[in-house]
Amino acid sequence: MTDPRDVEMVASYADMVRIGTRNMSNHALLREVGRQPRPVLLKRGRAATIEEWVDAAEYVHSEGNSAIVLVERGIRGFDPAARNTLDLAAVPLAKQITHLPLMVDPSHAAGRKDIVPALARAAVAVGADGVLIDVPPTPETALVDGAQALTPPEFAQLMDELRRIARALRP
Amino acid sequence: MTDPRDVEMVASYADMVRIGTRNMSNHALLREVGRQPRPVLLKRGRAATIEEWVDAAEYVHSEGNSAIVLVERGIRGFDPAARNTLDLAAVPLAKQITHLPLMVDPSHAAGRKDIVPALARAAVAVGADGVLIDVPPTPETALVDGAQALTPPEFAQLMDELRRIARALRP
Amino acid sequence: MTDPRDVEMVASYADMVRIGTRNMSNHALLREVGRQPRPVLLKRGRAATIEEWVDAAEYVHSEGNSAIVLVERGIRGFDPAARNTLDLAAVPLAKQITHLPLMVDPSHAAGRKDIVPALARAAVAVGADGVLIDVPPTPETALVDGAQALTPPEFAQLMDELRRIARALRP
Amino acid sequence: MTDPRDVEMVASYADMVRIGTRNMSNHALLREVGRQPRPVLLKRGRAATIEEWVDAAEYVHSEGNSAIVLVERGIRGFDPAARNTLDLAAVPLAKQITHLPLMVDPSHAAGRKDIVPALARAAVAVGADGVLIDVPPTPETALVDGAQALTPPEFAQLMDELRRIARALRP
Numbered sequence: 001m002t003d004p005r006d007v008e009m010v011a012s013y014a015d016m017v018r019i020g021t022r023n024m025s026n027h028a029l030l031r032e033v034g035r036q037p038r039p040v041l042l043k044r045g046r047a048a049t050i051e052e053w054v055d056a057a058e059y060v061h062s063e064g065n066s067a068i069v070l071v072e073r074g075i076r077g078f079d080p081a082a083r084n085t086l087d088l089a090a091v092p093l094a095k096q097i098t099h100l101p102l103m104v105d106p107s108h109a110a111g112r113k114d115i116v117p118a119l120a121r122a123a124v125a126v127g128a129d130g131v132l133i134d135v136p137p138t139p140e141t142a143l144v145d146g147a148q149a150l151t152p153p154e155f156a157q158l159m160d161e162l163r164r165i166a167r168a169l170r171p
Numbered sequence: 172m173t174d175p176r177d178v179e180m181v182a183s184y185a186d187m188v189r190i191g192t193r194n195m196s197n198h199a200l201l202r203e204v205g206r207q208p209r210p211v212l213l214k215r216g217r218a219a220t221i222e223e224w225v226d227a228a229e230y231v232h233s234e235g236n237s238a239i240v241l242v243e244r245g246i247r248g249f250d251p252a253a254r255n256t257l258d259l260a261a262v263p264l265a266k267q268i269t270h271l272p273l274m275v276d277p278s279h280a281a282g283r284k285d286i287v288p289a290l291a292r293a294a295v296a297v298g299a300d301g302v303l304i305d306v307p308p309t310p311e312t313a314l315v316d317g318a319q320a321l322t323p324p325e326f327a328q329l330m331d332e333l334r335r336i337a338r339a340l341r342p
Numbered sequence: 343m344t345d346p347r348d349v350e351m352v353a354s355y356a357d358m359v360r361i362g363t364r365n366m367s368n369h370a371l372l373r374e375v376g377r378q379p380r381p382v383l384l385k386r387g388r389a390a391t392i393e394e395w396v397d398a399a400e401y402v403h404s405e406g407n408s409a410i411v412l413v414e415r416g417i418r419g420f421d422p423a424a425r426n427t428l429d430l431a432a433v434p435l436a437k438q439i440t441h442l443p444l445m446v447d448p449s450h451a452a453g454r455k456d457i458v459p460a461l462a463r464a465a466v467a468v469g470a471d472g473v474l475i476d477v478p479p480t481p482e483t484a485l486v487d488g489a490q491a492l493t494p495p496e497f498a499q500l501m502d503e504l505r506r507i508a509r510a511l512r513p
Numbered sequence: 514m515t516d517p518r519d520v521e522m523v524a525s526y527a528d529m530v531r532i533g534t535r536n537m538s539n540h541a542l543l544r545e546v547g548r549q550p551r552p553v554l555l556k557r558g559r560a561a562t563i564e565e566w567v568d569a570a571e572y573v574h575s576e577g578n579s580a581i582v583l584v585e586r587g588i589r590g591f592d593p594a595a596r597n598t599l600d601l602a603a604v605p606l607a608k609q610i611t612h613l614p615l616m617v618d619p620s621h622a623a624g625r626k627d628i629v630p631a632l633a634r635a636a637v638a639v640g641a642d643g644v645l646i647d648v649p650p651t652p653e654t655a656l657v658d659g660a661q662a663l664t665p666p667e668f669a670q671l672m673d674e675l676r677r678i679a680r681a682l683r684p
Binding site: 047049050051075077078079080081082085086087088089090091092093096109110114115118119121122123124125126127161164165167168169 | 218220221222246248249250251252253256257258259260261262263264267280281285286289290292293294295296297298332335336338339340
Binding site: 389391392393424427428431432433434438457460466468503506507509 | 560562564588591595598603609627631637639640678680681
């Protein structure tokens, strides 16, 4: 979704509204989602500094919606081994300048499923408040992003690992 | 150390020989450390792909020294919030193309101590075989890198966390 | 302008409609400017490949407006010496995959006026069809971007140089 | 050449000594070429800031050799369309902090011959003191870099264009 005129319709069906990485600076869209009641996932732009990303949330917040979750999903890098460079330092760095919850999306960062579990574990260990994992019921028939999706059994195993890390870090 | 003529002298004192990020492609130096018996820490170049980094280890190995540890220490990025962009995906990606042990250096990646513990936890969770942490006995009088160094008590607390994560991930 | 609902109003006053670098992938906006008759300046996103940039023009074109000018204005880089890294190779590379005219914006790339003339000369020499130069009548009172703006006399001198380069390259 | 022990031999045959991009920070090599009489080509590292590049020349100069030419040859970027991102702004920016001559190497930046002439023209227009162009007598049998090399007739035509630009910019 890039059009502010679609926000009302989307919000009437969705539990949460997502702003994609290519629209982090689409201020009209940010303001429009700030005027509706659903919580907002705000993905970091591929070339956005941490400060620019946190600032973007202000466009949503200033319209009255403070239910915002920031999502680190990888920045543009030079190595073709992964689709993007997941910047996990962004989690503790952003936490110093905002109280908003922070999630990590290892699926879109990697673009390949084999390293998604390792990145998800790192996300929990670095202090993320949650992870976004692609788990279509039938990855082989997914219209997009099939290569990065976990199967339900793989996801169940990963969740078990993530819970153990979270417990290990509990004070 | 950048001079192959210094290798013998360094190796006569040091337990391990370190090749810094700016010399990952200094082939004369790589070959020379390949001809001495101490284990070698090979840091990833700031603009090196994972493949180029693993290939650099071949220069050491081809001279007979196979005791090589690869170290991810951050690549050059656009965000001034941290000194480098720690690329933790490099750990599982490199493990697919090499059997060499892989360590992560969060201190040099961050250049600031406040996020070092979080990055070290993430390094263990992503599958690193070890971490390099700057811990001078007296950080305030360290000649270099004081800003990124942990005190001994901070280090002790971090080690406790790292052990708990490692245990949580044990099968 | 990021809001498609503003396009009609803007187009009623402006001679040309500009899509800024942060909205190169704002598809709703691209489609809306494709439905109005003014020519469109489409700036390259800071992290967009040349292929993604040329593809973005398709969103405008597919709605019926083919009067599109592509503008290279610098990509995100690691060196703080300039605000962005002007990618002049993008001009000949883009010309291989599109027939649209290509302009270069050295003012926004540099963020500082001292190197704007040199970059503008290079833009003409590399084959750009035009340059965008910030020249407010009174730079010292400009609301934004004053540091990168040329004065009218500086601009006149630059135009003289650019004409001489263009003539020198005429077959 | 990466080994300081090879410098004397190389200098006994070569008219000029080249330090490649991967060895810009090989300080032992820089110091050694500073102790011999041949002029030195110092290529910018792929992830080096302009300041780091100019600083590297100090290692040569401090040993007594001030015949140094700095060469911009492209920095690491995210777009696979070219091998590197040629940073032509580096020429006027470096000229503000050094009096050393500055050349541009469009062949290695591009990695493909089709855009070499356009980049060479831009290099002259931006103020470079020279260009490095790959022109093997027989490109089809060149051992390396054949894809980026011009034939002698292509080179002759390019030189004609470069002379015309240089003349056009003469005060």
